[in-house]
Amino acid sequence: MATELTPQTLAALRAQHANTAQRAVLTRTITRNGIRAASFNYQATAHLDRTFSIEVPTGKVSNQKHSGRCWEFSLLNTLRHKFATKYHVKDFELSENYLFFWDRIERANTFFRNVEQTARQPINDRLVQFFFDNPGEDGGQWAMAASLVEKYGVVPASAMPETANTNDTGAFQAILSRQLRRDGLKLRELVQANASAADLHAAEQTMLAEIYRITAYSFGEPPTEFTLSYRDDQQQYHRQSGLTPQRFYQDYFDTDLNDYVVVTNSPDKPFNQLYSLPDQDNVINGAHPIEFLNVDMDVLTNVAVQQLQAGETLWFGNDVLQQLDRKQGYLDAHLYETAALFDVDDQLTKAQRLVTGEGMVSHAMTLTGVDLVDAVPTKWKVENSWGAEVGDKGYFVMSQDWFNAYVYEVVVHRRFLAPEFQDLLTEPARRLPAWDPLH
Template sequence: MTEIKPLNETRLEELREGFESGASNRLAMNAVTTSGIDKVARNYDRSRLLQRHFSVTVDNGEVTNQNRSGRCWLFSSLNAARFIAKKSMDMDQFELSQNYAMYYDKLERVNYFLRDVAALVRAGEPADSQLMLHLLADVMGDGGQWTMAMNIYKKYGAVPKPLFPETQSSANTSQMNYELRSMLHTQVARMYAEPARIDEIVDEGVEAGHRMLTIHLGEPPKSFDWEWTDKDGTFHRDGEITPVEFWNKYINAGFEDYVCLVDDPRAEHPKGRKIGIEHLGNVAGGDPTEYLNVPNQFMKDCARKIMTEQGIPVWFGADCHPMMDRDNGAWATDLFEYGSVYDFDFDLDKEQRVRFGDSAMNHAMAFCGVDVADDGTTTRRWRVENSWGDKIADKGYFTMSDDWFSEYVYEIAVPKSMLPEEYLQALAEPAQMLPAWDPMGALA
């Protein structure tokens, strides 16, 4: 093994002298240590000139709040669904239970994970292989994908939030997730120790997961009496209805048939091809987590058309952290001048950021507006419904510059009917499967 050269005192002194010789380094240190890097690096001109007006808006009313959880993919998909539900029932304000969706997602993931790992153990997968270590480390997080959300809604439907409200554990999932993860690790260890009992160990783990989730989140309703008052004050009674019946009746928007488009910028993954991620899913027997890799501009065109022609929000996934002004609710590629403060050129392009672990999808939201130029096709900026509450941004709504979309938006969900024939043919072909740890498998 090549010896790693240590930092010795001579080199440390060279670094100190180099810092002191920089005319602006001490000024930057004084400012950042007092105010923080974002306030110092914030591009004043870019921030004030980023307009918050849009030629098309499909706002959804009061924003939701995922609190201390990673359920953005559920919140954003349910935000799109509630937009349809509010129209169906002529309501101003309405919210679907994110707790209900998470309950069944977690329960299904317990079953999916245990049965997936059981097959690997039977096949002789070493306990310390890269794959097994990745699966054990990644299990029972809160993140997910559009297809995974649709798997839950197709199988379990949805319920209005007042009928299955938030709990302490749904609003702050860390302790519940830790206990569930520990239980699953225990069951995997037992599989390796007692291979003859694998089926029993799986069943015991599913039972334990169901028990733990019900203790933390409550027992979800199998049916409920649905009554509501519309925005004109008219009372409605639908009678007893199941969650699946509720979904099919009031959110009949065809979301289940949507296709996930991604912008994977790596050259070895050509556009117009379907890709999938090994071992990524939630509902056994549900739709696989697969994407159609397309140019970023095609994603923009689809999102614009859905809002301008259909008038509904668009679910998407992005790397939300770069160049984000959280308090003011803004994203733009030049919103912060970090390079000027640090005297360093951050020059990676999108492909390099993905390849070298600098960027991946980590948050899902919904487009609810777009500003289109006078030519009718060129997009200028985007309005975003987030799920971080209404105390930040424009009462929880963010503004995204079009260039930021190009660099940091990775996925959107669109109707299959929007795809040209060549993409429809690609959907019919087997997916190019990527390993479980590939960046395109990152969960929002």
């Protein structure tokens, strides 16, 4: 049992450290160069060449800049790759700003609902605190982006380009969170005072109008109609006017998002089970509630390979800041050998990382290729959304070890799932708490 640190205990620690071999050399090395540089394992990069046996043709990468919108960038990347293939437009890009605008409005609306439903619980209740913690956050899930696409459609990047506030969402996020917290407290007061449904609705409408105004001033207002014009890769000119965002999506994209499933590997909970995260849904009655089919890592790997073999890229959720060389675009589980550097054992299993907060789904990217050796994947090609200045023109290479350790979700067409897994999709989903690591 831990007790007070006495002078004797501290002296023993000093004496023990004094007897450590090479302590002076290691101290100079680590203090001068930093932990990452001192622990960098150059041998880990030897097998991270950028040659892949299966590779889906793609174009220039997008850039989310200083924002947490990777979840929508990755979904729009998978859609634009299909558009590029079908219409022969290599570097076509869809507007991330357009979806983000509607996410801000929809998420404010769901925040109001969540606050009202928990208004009689103490303000320090864990769920209430979760809702109030960062209501203006810009992170999200695949299903959230899918629900927005289904409801609002999509537009080309030229129809609603990025702004200073979408490229750097920090100030907007702080203002939105403060406004929503104020609104949330007011709604709690109204519910606790037994306000009528009409009074609650009137208050919500006033609040939503203010959120809309803040967002429209910051992002610009979404177009209700636009003209699509582009030159294809053969320099042929194409133009269609009078398109609505919904019609553009329906006419130009043949992807049925209902056919796609979020397959996850979260070993802190039982496998072969469907889970839901309703407290994270961003659209009330949205087409795509947040659900995960939790499976063994071999199953997840297999369906990801199958989809790439079929010529289709994948959205995938991961913990990108683990074992990352951002500049070179390397992802390898042994890139930094910090345990060897400090002569400690710091290993945690994937399940242990999740339950202790060490592991999380912190980023979404796009799988565009895989290298198979004797039908076994050894490394993957990754399209990131951090611009062309990092990695190989924005593309990363990821080892299979990193994939096993830090990839948690892939979005695949249900046809790649074995029948027994497809059957699981019809069963009731088990509700996860709002703060589950998969959030």
